[in-house]
Amino acid sequence: MVGDRDLATQPLDSPRISTFLPQDRVAEFARMTPQNLLKETQRAAGNENLTTWHEALIKSGKELKELEGVRGYIDFGHSSDTSQRIVGDKEKLATLKERNAHLEKEVKRFEERQALENKVGVIVVSVLSTSN
Numbered sequence: 387m388v389g390d391r392d393l394a395t396q397p398l399d400s401p402r403i404s405t406f407l408p409q410d411r412v413a414e415f416a417r418m419t420p421q422n423l424l425k426e427t428q429r430a431a432g433n434e435n436l437t438t439w440h441e442a443l444i445k446s447g448k449e450l451k452e453l454e455g456v457r458g459y460i461d462f463g464h465s466s467d468t469s470q471r472i473v474g475d476k477e478k479l480a481t482l483k484e485r486n487a488h489l490e491k492e493v494k495r496f497e498e499r500q501a502l503e504n505k506v507g508v509i510v511v512s513v514l515s516t517s518n
Contacts, residue, residue, distance in 0.1 A: 418426065428436045 415423075425437060425440075428440060
């Protein structure tokens with residue numbers, strides 16, 4: 387059995403170690419998966435943030451695998467139909483962007499024309515009112 391003096395030299399949080407190692411939990415300990423065992427060990431022995439950091443790392447790893455899978459699927463063209471659709475969509479996007487740019491220019495010209503017509507209307511009204 388480990389004495390208090392021995393625990394003090396170990397990098398374990400001794401008040402929390404008792405929550406993990408009592409004899410009545412030996413069966414539970416034996417049934418743990420390696421992943422659960424790691425989590426419990428981190429909780430009992432590590433920095434309070436260790437479990438949080440580990441979970442964030444796992445989540446990031448899963449996201450990376452998903453992104454690499456999508457990238458690999460697109461890059462290596464697992465389906466020629468999908469590749470063709472992607473190329474077609476890119477061409478359609480370029481056409482729509484070009485059309486949108488043209489329409490934006492038309493809208494700007496229309497707004498400028500309306501502003502000029504409004505100014506002309508104001509000038510005509512002011513000229514007519516001063517000539518009366």
